[in-house]
Structure formats: structure tokens, C-alpha cells
Amino acid sequence: MTTNGVKRMLELENVHSYYGNIHALQGISLYVNEGEIVTLIGANGAGKSTTIRTISGIMHPREGTIMFDGQPIHDIPAHDLVGQGIAQSPEGRRIFPRLTVRDNLEMGAYKRSDAAGIKEDLEMVFTLFPRLKERRMQMGGTLSGGEQQMLAIGRALMARPRLLLLDEPSMGLAPVLVELIFETVQRINQTGTTILLVEQNALMALEVAKRGYVLQTGTVVLQDDAAALMKNEMVRKVYLGET
């Protein structure tokens, strides 16, 4: 699907997801164009992580469609989506605590068999995050929070995804590390990876993103260019903490 030379990579239409009887996503529609950074902002429980989990196939929508490259993916299990080019750095990092940093990264490339490319990407991750290189023989669980976040992002990159889903990469990190993570997110994007970014830190997210969606109780209440959202009065009040 191409309009004006812009390729639509991901499109959700009227997606409904449930946790048991809890209606977590109540008809989400959004899209991500190739090459963009798009952010989902919103309060705790607004459905941001659920949206990510539904896209990546950890959960499946009860209603609605999810298209990736023009193909429906909403019934495909998570482990198969990785091979199609979608990888994620999940909320809470979820690295493998009792595998070494190196093995964690190797697991990120689980679906690939191009040894040379994997080695190349390992070097690329070590260039992005030199700290991981220093600690490559350490168990993942012994890393600090920030290092674990780097590892979670690095692990996702090892799949060489075309679409990278980042869920709360700044959560629990010191401000200086948050800066580093967001700079890295931009660098990853500049190398051609499309990014869907979920963040509670709305200011930082809108600074790096091209477009944004504001979620409230499982629905999209606002969508616009990131620059416009930053100027939006409601966004400034509710999510950027201005009075």
C-alpha cells in the first residue's frame, strides 16, 4: 500500500483485545509508515502495552484486523512474527536472567541462520551499547536496570527487524540513561528501522517521534504529528505535566 511514495507498514483497524473478561482495547485504529517513529502515549492502563502485545502476537484480537506489509497478521503466533520482521523490547525488559549477555543476544537472532550477518549485527549492537560488550560474559540478571534495557533493545535488534516495538524503554532509568536510550532509538531509526514506541515519558517520546497517538481507556482519543501534539493543550496538561 503506497501513497505519495510513503509505504504503510503496519495498520490496525478497530482492534479489540481482552484479558479474560476485561475489555482492554476497545477498537484501536492506527498506522505506522515505513521509516517512521510513531509513539503511543497515555496513562497507566490506557492500553499501550496491550496494543504492543496484540501487534506482536503475544495476544490475539477478538475483533478487528492488523495488517503488516498489506498482509493480515492478527492470527499469527508471536514466534512466527519475528521471522516476518517484527521484534520487540517488552515492558519490564524480560531479558533471560540466567543466560549470558552474549547468549541473550544470540537468542534474539534465533530465527536467523546467516552466521555472518548475525556476527555483523552483534558488532552493531556492541557499537550502539559498548557496556554490553564489556559485560558480554555476565549473566543477564546481574546487569543494572539500564544495562538490562540496553540488552532488551539489543536482543530485539538481533532479529534484524523492519519494525521494532519498544515498550517503555525509559522505565525506571536514571535521566542520563533515558537520554542515552532515546538517542539510540533515533540512531536505530536512522539506519532504516521503523519504530513503534510506547512511553509514559511523553515529552521524550514526542521529541523523537514523527507522529503520536494518545490512548485513553483502550481507545485512541487523539492523533497528530508529534510537534502538534506537543502544543496540544490537553496533552500539555495531562501528559507533559504542565499546570
Added chain:
Amino acid sequence: MSLELELFIQQVFNGLTIGAYLGLIALGYTMVYGIIELINFAHGDLFAFGFFISLTIFTALGIPRPLEGFNLIVVLPLIFVVTMLLSGGLNVLIDRVAYKPLRNAPRLAPLITAVGMSFALEALFAIWQGPSQINYPRYFPQIDILRDWMGLEPQLLFITTKDLFLFGVTIPLMVGLTLFVDRTKLGKAMRAAAQDREAASMVGINVDRIIATTFFVGGALAGAAGLVWGLYINSGRFLMGFEAGLMAFTAAVLGGIGNIRGAVLGAFIIGLLKAMGDQYIGGAWSRIIIFAVLILLLVFRPSGILGSTQSIEKV
């Protein structure tokens, strides 16, 4: 060498032989627990299955005994492979039929199912092979190593080619499994899935397939132990998996359930306890000692010797 010392050395040796086959069974307990947190009480019965199915193959092929030449070098390893494939396959089937439908049920449900599966298998074995003690012919050549090969003249110590065979099979299998889980991509994926199933699926690991692989490997090792037991002890019956299973389970808990090296370590400790108990306290007391160890352990250090005290180390 004094008689007492020889007796002691012999018991240490016996303990190690018990530990060797228990270790193979304990590995299956610990691997399955590591990945789906299920104590697969039917696991011991895979050991009995390995015993019966290999005996059936030996009988069907009409192999003369003792094994020698071609039969020893080619046919025996082939029977090992077939026994392990069938035992592994049966374990995968058991998981598919009995445990997989309960994967998201409360933990007690698959646990009770595992006990039921164990009863069912034991009943099937009784129908298949009868309820009495079964003779497993002495296929493996038994040569007295110390006297006939080395020309020594100990009063009591008795070590034969069967002992060599037992260690020659079990130790490489244990080392091989450890290397497989530590070093290979599939082994790392098994550990990853054991640590965080959802995160494993996020990196592209098909967790269902990994669980099936785990059941396969565990079943194959238990089947191999059954074959080793048959050729070593030359006797068994339909309930043999029950007791061996309980001891192997104790070994796995002793070492730290979910921990592969722990299972092997625990098995050798249990083996030594049993051999020493048999000799110095009396055979009737050995089980009491072993299960007292299990109870004390569960009370005072449920994470076992190598398990971490904070979170249980898996696979």
C-alpha cells in the same frame, strides 16, 4: 588390603553405579520441571518402558548371548538408539495427550494427571509383560576385570565389564546432555524458555516445540537408563519405574530441582546413601534414609544443594 576396606570400596563403587542410572532418570525430572514447573510423576515409568521395549527388541531379533563382535559393536548401539527414540516419543505423546491440554490450568491439575498417568502406564506394563519379576537375559559379557584382566587377587572386590559398560554409557550421556544444554542453540533456547516462556516466544522460539523437545530428551534418557538397568541387573518388573522414579525425583530435589548438574550430583549422593545404607545399616533402612533426606530437605532447604535460595534455578 583389609577386608573392611575392600568392602567399603566396593560399596562406594556400587553407590556410583546406582547414581549413574538414577542420574539419567533425574535429568528428565529436572528438565521438565525447569520448563513447565511440573513434577512429572510418570517419568519413572519411562525407565520401565526402556527396560521392557529393549527386552522386546532383543527377543524379537533373537540375538544370541553373550553379545560379541558385530552384535556388540553395531547391534547394541542400534538397540540403544531405537529404545531412546521410542521412549522419547512415548514421553512426547504423554505430554501431548495428558499435560498439554492443561498447560494453563492451575498447577495441581497437571500434577494429579501425572500421578494418574503413572498408574495408567504401570497397569499397561502389567498387562503387557505380566505382574511378576521378569528375567532380562545376560546379554552383556561379564568378565572379572581385576582377576582375569589385571591379574590381581583381591579377596572381595568385584568389578566387571558390565560396570565399564554402565559407566561407558551413562557418563557420556550425562556429559553430552550438559554440553547440549550449555552450548547449542537449541539448548540455549530450552534454557531461555525455562526462564521466561513469553520472552522466549518474543524472540521467535516456538515454546511448544521446545517443551516437546524437552519431554523427548528426558524420555530418551530414562529409556536408556532402563536398557542399561536391564543389561546390568538382568531383572525387573512393571512397578520398577515407581521406586526408581521416587529415588530419581529425590535426587533431582536434592540437587536443586530444575538444575541439570544438581540432578546428577543428587543422583550420586542418593546412590552412595543407598549403597552405604544397604551395607552398614541394613537394606530395609535404605529407603527410610533416602526419604528422610527428602523430607529434611523439603523442610530446611527446598531449593536443594545447587539451587539458589532466592529463585529456583531452572534447566
